Amino acid sequence: MRPTGWDNEIVVLSNVPEQPELETLFKPARNIILRKLDLDFDARKIMFSSVDDNNRWALFEVNVDGSGLRQLSPKDLPDVEFFDSCYLPDGRIITASTASYGALDCVGGSSAMSDLYVLDPKKETLRQLTFDQVHPQHPTVRNDGSVLYQRWEYSDIPHYFGRFLFTMNPDGTHQRPYHSAGSFFPTAIMHAKPIPGHPTRTVAILGGHHGISESGRLAIIDPALARGYPFRYTPESLDWADSRPTPIDVHPEVLPAEKTGFVQEIPGYGKDVVGNVRDTLVNGVWPHFVYPHPLDEHYFLVSMKPTPGSLWGIYLVDVFDNMTLIKEVEGAALFEPIPLRARKRPPAIPDRIDPNADTATMLIQDIYEGQGLAGVPRGTVDRLRIFAYHFSYMHTGNFDALSRGVQGPWDVRRILGTVPVETDGSVHFEVPADTPISIQPIDAEGRALQLMRSWTVGMPGEAVSCVGCHEDMNHGPTAQKPLGKALLGPPKQIEPWYGPPRPYAYEFEVQPVLDKHCVGCHHNEDPAGGLSFARNDLDYEGLDIPVVGEKVADTSRTVERSFDNLHPYARRPGPESQLMMHEPLEFHASTSPLIQMLEKGHHGVELDREARERLYTWIDLNVPFYGRWNPPRARGHDQAARRAELARRFTSQDVNPEAEYEALMKVHADAEPVVFQEPGGEEPPAEDELDAEDYVFSGDEARQLQEQAGQP
Numbered sequence: 001m002r003p004t005g006w007d008n009e010i011v012v013l014s015n016v017p018e019q020p021e022l023e024t025l026f027k028p029a030r031n032i033i034l035r036k037l038d039l040d041f042d043a044r045k046i047m048f049s050s051v052d053d054n055n056r057w058a059l060f061e062v063n064v065d066g067s068g069l070r071q072l073s074p075k076d077l078p079d080v081e082f083f084d085s086c087y088l089p090d091g092r093i094i095t096a097s098t099a100s101y102g103a104l105d106c107v108g109g110s111s112a113m114s115d116l117y118v119l120d121p122k123k124e125t126l127r128q129l130t131f132d133q134v135h136p137q138h139p140t141v142r143n144d145g146s147v148l149y150q151r152w153e154y155s156d157i158p159h160y161f162g163r164f165l166f167t168m169n170p171d172g173t174h175q176r177p178y179h180s181a182g183s184f185f186p187t188a189i190m191h192a193k194p195i196p197g198h199p200t201r202t203v204a205i206l207g208g209h210h211g212i213s214e215s216g217r218l219a220i221i222d223p224a225l226a227r228g229y230p231f232r233y234t235p236e237s238l239d240w241a242d243s244r245p246t247p248i249d250v251h252p253e254v255l256p257a258e259k260t261g262f263v264q265e266i267p268g269y270g271k272d273v274v275g276n277v278r279d280t281l282v283n284g285v286w287p288h289f290v291y292p293h294p295l296d297e298h299y300f301l302v303s304m305k306p307t308p309g310s311l312w313g314i315y316l317v318d319v320f321d322n323m324t325l326i327k328e329v330e331g332a333a334l335f336e337p338i339p340l341r342a343r344k345r346p347p348a349i350p351d352r353i354d355p356n357a358d359t360a361t362m363l364i365q366d367i368y369e370g371q372g373l374a375g376v377p378r379g380t381v382d383r384l385r386i387f388a389y390h391f392s393y394m395h396t397g398n399f400d401a402l403s404r405g406v407q408g409p410w411d412v413r414r415i416l417g418t419v420p421v422e423t424d425g426s427v428h429f430e431v432p433a434d435t436p437i438s439i440q441p442i443d444a445e446g447r448a449l450q451l452m453r454s455w456t457v458g459m460p461g462e463a464v465s466c467v468g469c470h471e472d473m474n475h476g477p478t479a480q481k482p483l484g485k486a487l488l489g490p491p492k493q494i495e496p497w498y499g500p501p502r503p504y505a506y507e508f509e510v511q512p513v514l515d516k517h518c519v520g521c522h523h524n525e526d527p528a529g530g531l532s533f534a535r536n537d538l539d540y541e542g543l544d545i546p547v548v549g550e551k552v553a554d555t556s557r558t559v560e561r562s563f564d565n566l567h568p569y570a571r572r573p574g575p576e577s578q579l580m581m582h583e584p585l586e587f588h589a590s591t592s593p594l595i596q597m598l599e600k601g602h603h604g605v606e607l608d609r610e611a612r613e614r615l616y617t618w619i620d621l622n623v624p625f626y627g628r629w630n631p632p633r634a635r636g637h638d639q640a641a642r643r644a645e646l647a648r649r650f651t652s653q654d655v656n657p658e659a660e661y662e663a664l665m666k667v668h669a670d671a672e673p674v675v676f677q678e679p680g681g682e683e684p685p686a687e688d689e690l691d692a693e694d695y696v697f698s699g700d701e702a703r704q705l706q707e708q709a710g711q712p
Contacts, residue, residue, distance in 0.1 A: 003051040006033045010046065010062075012340060013314065013327055020327040026066045037336050038086045039064075041345040047072065047093070049083035057081035059095055059119075064340065072121050073097075079635040079642070081112070082119075086139045086147075088170050090348040093119040094129075094139040094147055099650060101643035102391050104134055105410050106159050109397035109631075116149060117650065118170060128650045129172030131436045131457050133391050133411065142167065142194045145346040148178060148202065150190055155389065155410060155438075156453040156622055158576045160209035160279050163188040165202070165221075171351040172459045178202075179221050179261055183228035184250075184579055185275035188213060192221075195294045196344070200224040201263065203292045203300060211280030215290040218266045218302065218317070219273060226261040227472075229275035231580070250277040266300070267321040287323070291336045301326075301337040353459045358652040360433045360458025361491045362465070365484050366425035367441055369468025372450045376584050381449060383418040384427060385440040386494055387621070389455055390414050390503055390657040393631035393639040404560065406567055407574035409622040412629065413504045414657050417494040418442070425468075426484020429492040433460040434651040440620055441469065446613040447589040448620035451573065451582055460652045470581055497617075498610060502660050505627025507559045508668055510618050511535070513611045514562060515674035521603070522565075531565045554665065556626060563625050569594035570619045589616045604679030628661035 009027035013020055028034065028050065036049040045061050045068075052058040052071060059073040059082045072093065073082035085095035095117055102113035116130040116139060130136045132151060139149040151166040165178040179202075180189050186206035195201040200222050207216035231252050254272050257263050262273035266289075282288065286307050293301040297319075304315040304323065313328030314337045327334060367373060367381050390412035397410075419429040421441070431437050436455035440448040450469060458464045486492075502508075514522070514533040521528040524536075535558040571592040573582070589595050594615065598607065607615075618624070631639040640658035648654050697705070 003055055003057065004032050006031050008034050010034060016326060026062050036084050037338060039338050040087045041343055043340060043342040047085055047087060054078055057083040059085050074126060079637060084137050086141060088141060089145055089346050095119050096137055099646050100128060101393060101639055101646065103394040103397055105392050105397035109392050109395045112394060126650050128434065131434060138191050140193055141346055143199065143346055145349040148192055148194065153454060156573050156575055156577055157579050161187055161579050165189055165192055169349050171353050173352050173462045175457055179223045180228045182580055184231050184277040185229040187279060187281040191291055193292055193294055195297055198297055203294050205289055208281035208283060209279050211283040215288040216282035217285065218289040218292060220263040221261055222263050223261050225258050229260045231275065248278065264319060266317050266319060269319060269321045293337055303335045303337065352462065354461025357461040358433055359430050360462040360464055361430050362458065363428045363463065364426060364466045364468065366468050367421055367427060368425045370470045371581060372469030373441060373584050376449060380443055381421045381441045382444040383420050383442050385418050385442050385448065386416040386431065387438050388414045388416055389436040389438065393629050394634035396629040396631050404563065404625050409624050410575050412627055412657065413621045413624055414501060415497055415504050416501045417497045419492050419494055422485040424485050426486035428486035429494060431458055432653060433458050434653050447616045450584050451587060502664055503627035503657050504621055504624055506563050506625045507556050508664050509614050511559045511562060512674050513614050516677050517605050517607060517611065520676045520678065533562045533565060535559055536561055567623050570623050572619055572622045589619045592619055606680060628658050
């Protein structure tokens with residue numbers, strides 16, 4: 001949204017029952033935007049997002065009589081913007097900020113990305129709370145003092161169905177899904193506000209993505225009933241982003257509130273909410289709502305546009321489908337209604353972080369509990385693979401950039417190591433704080449049994465705990481079950497995985513395996529099967545390749561052909577696979593033709609444990625190619641250096657994965673070339689000539705055969 005060129009103001013609407021009148025409370029001196037208003041709990045001050053003298057987004061505050069304008073956000077960060085904020089009960093502020101130097105993957109990094117921070121204007125302190133892929137936004141304080149916000153993520157899930165409600169404490173601890181995580185409905189959930197006097201109910205806007213995305217349907221949600229609309233569907237067409245006049249619009253079974261958590265829509269009294277799946281969810285749907293403000297369980301102030309030709313006005317709506325116009329102004333739009341009155345201050349949740357710590361601990365009571373590993377026999381999980389996400393910078397992004405456009409990951413994966421799982425399924429370990437952590441349970445061979453296509457974050461000193469693997473969040477730990485053997489001792493340290501923490505790159509992790517075991521036959525001249533896994537012979541003098549220091553060139557282009565030839569034999573979910581949780585072992589490495597061929601026997605090739613694990617990990621991480629972004633300068637800075645600098649200032653971490661990658665380049669440039677190892681194993685047995693007549697048959701034919709055999 002452009003910051004300038006607006007004629008807008010904050011007004012007071014009075015004399016509502018008789019003849020509503022508008023009176024200017026605050027109007028900026030120039031035509032700059034005003035939005036995202038928040039009234040403090042005592043109704044004395046109004047905070048809003050606008051632009052500063054450098055035309056950067058910033059936070060401002062004004063008294064309710066229009067006096068005392070002041071800037072709340074820091075003035076010493078000219079390359080950083082602040083917006084979309086809310087007051088906390090203790091006087092601090094939750095705000096979105098671009099200080100994390102991220103960018104929006106799906107548009108190639110052309111838009112800056114924000115994270116949520118806690119700002120203390122009195123102490124002039126700022127600390128980062130979320131470490132997300134793309135914009136967490138619309139923070140608001142729940143009745144219990146926690147923070148409700150929208151989190152948008154698409155780490156190997158559909159990017160236009162990934163905007164869910166999350167909650168956390170004001171210090172960033174206890175970040176958890178609140179509603180609609182892992183559900184195709186709604187496409188986006190926005191502008192959520194807690195309903196006064198109710199412990200769990202929330203009113204929110206249900207919107208679309210590529211179509212109309214800021215306004216939409218008005219709904220009441222209660223996660224105490226259910227955490228989302230259950231849905232699993234495999235479409236005939238994958239053209240989900242179709243925004244033509246007749247886009248895909250899937251209507252699954254309409255379910256009651258007890259199964260979805262959607263209490264009702266307004267209008268929609270007495271009806272179950274229809275959870276249709278559509279990218280452009282609210283295109284052509286009227287009325288349109290935005291910025292709801294609940295008065296109680298029945299009545300809501302909201303900005304509403306009844307029809308395409310209507311004005312945006314302020315309305316009083318209720319759960320009985322009454323929609324009463326309070327005020328509209330010809331030639332203008334009225335947004336963000338807030339009652340100008342004091343409200344009950346929620347309890348101030350004290351900070352639980354350790355400001356001197358740079359780690360958090362994670363406890364899983366029983367990894368086998370929950371849907372994630374349903375049906376997996378106990379004892380199968382040997383360890384957890386721990387990795388972190390390294391998200392994109394400005395003018396980078398898009399999965400084409402990391403996997404050469406071949407259905408790989410959206411973001412860089414940074415391997416941290418593994419931790420052992422106790423025999424009772426419990427695990428207790430330490431992780432770096434302020435880091436987006438992902439976990440994969442792996443078997444004794446080192447293959448992932450389930451893929452966590454998301455992340456969790458621990459604040460400094462926080463103890464993050466889970467019952468199991470994707471357990472039902474509306475149920476707590478099993479009372480009859482002990483907390484687990486893992487708690488009998490201190491948390492385990494992450495054990496390094498063939499080296500220090502580092503970004504996973506094909507050139508450094510997979511290519512050495514091929515150099516040692518494959519290039520003797522799959523070389524560049526007349527390769528076996530027409531597939532070469534050898535490095536390209538490139539003339540570096542004629543290539544524009546970035547150079548680190550004076551000696552080490554980026555040689556990743558030498559393995560492009562190798563990657564292009566190998567990845568078709570690796571089965572993986574790709575960048576936008578099923579939004580719902582995968583079945584256990586759905587993408588187990590053993591389902592990949594590459595692994596099946598090697599296990600069956602391939603001309604006497606025998607891989608050692610390390611080589612096998614490197615291939616398994618590559619597959620489990622969604623076959624990444626590059627391990628860095630190599631970002632250009634932006635906002636007047638070296639982006640990688642500036643992100644690391646601001647992280648040192650506002651987080652507990654001092655990590656630069658781009659520098660880690662450059663160190664890898666140096667190590668491999670200085671290393672001795674990998675020597676091809678002649679296969680030493682036995683040749684696989686020759687193919688027999690047995691033929692099973694009519695062996696290939698359809699699912700219906702299989703069921704008929706089972707019935708004929710008397711099987712259920």
